[in-house]
Amino acid sequence: MARPEVTGRKRTHLNAAIDADAYSVDEFCARHRISVQLFYKNRKQMPRTFNVGTRVLISKEAAAAWRREREQATAVTNQALRVRQPAPMLSDE
Numbered sequence: 001m002a003r004p005e006v007t008g009r010k011r012t013h014l015n016a017a018i019d020a021d022a023y024s025v026d027e028f029c030a031r032h033r034i035s036v037q038l039f040y041k042n043r044k045q046m047p048r049t050f051n052v053g054t055r056v057l058i059s060k061e062a063a064a065a066w067r068r069e070r071e072q073a074t075a076v077t078n079q080a081l082r083v084r085q086p087a088p089m090l091s092d093e
Helices: 025-032 036-041 060-084
Strands: 022-024 050-052 055-059
Touching: 022 025, 022 060, 025 036, 025 055, 025 060, 055 060
Parallel strands: none
Antiparallel strands: 022 055, 050 055
């Protein structure tokens, strides 16, 4: 990969997104390992966003609340699956 001083691109700090108070949709998706397409496809299940000019941002607090909601939904689903599963049969050998 070409060096930033050769290409004219700005250097970015890798920790900038980690320390930010708000994430762009791309940063949020990369951080949570989901695609941008999935984010927009499941828009109603994603965290609240806000606009700054033409940019769509997600606050750090909204991202944390979204993660808690997803974890709780998973826990409820897993609990329901455990209740429905029949007990394993023991063989008399």
